[in-house]
Amino acid sequence: MVFNFIAQLAIGLVLSAVSFVLSPRPKVEKPTAAGLDDFSLPTxxxxxxxxxxxxxxxxTGPNVVWAGDLKVDPIRKKGGKK
Known part of the structure; x- marks a missing residue:
């Protein structure tokens, strides 16, 4: 009875490892920063x-008189604690 449980557990672990190795990996592209040209802003x-x-x-694309101060601030990555 204990041998049956251990055998099923081992078979389950082996099958899980095989399915993980054979699963397709998604192709992830490096993200690009969005510029102001990527947005449809009022002009x-x-x-x-x-x-x-x-x-x-x-x-779409309404004509506005004033929309505030539009500025771009770069994202700065801070280092970890030392």
């Missing part, structure tokens, strides 16, 4: 037509 341009909207409509 302010002279001479751009102002859309007239009736009801609830999603407007």
């Amino acid at each position: 302010a341009e002279e001479g751009r037509p102002i859309p007239v909207v009736f009801g609830t409509v999603l407007i």
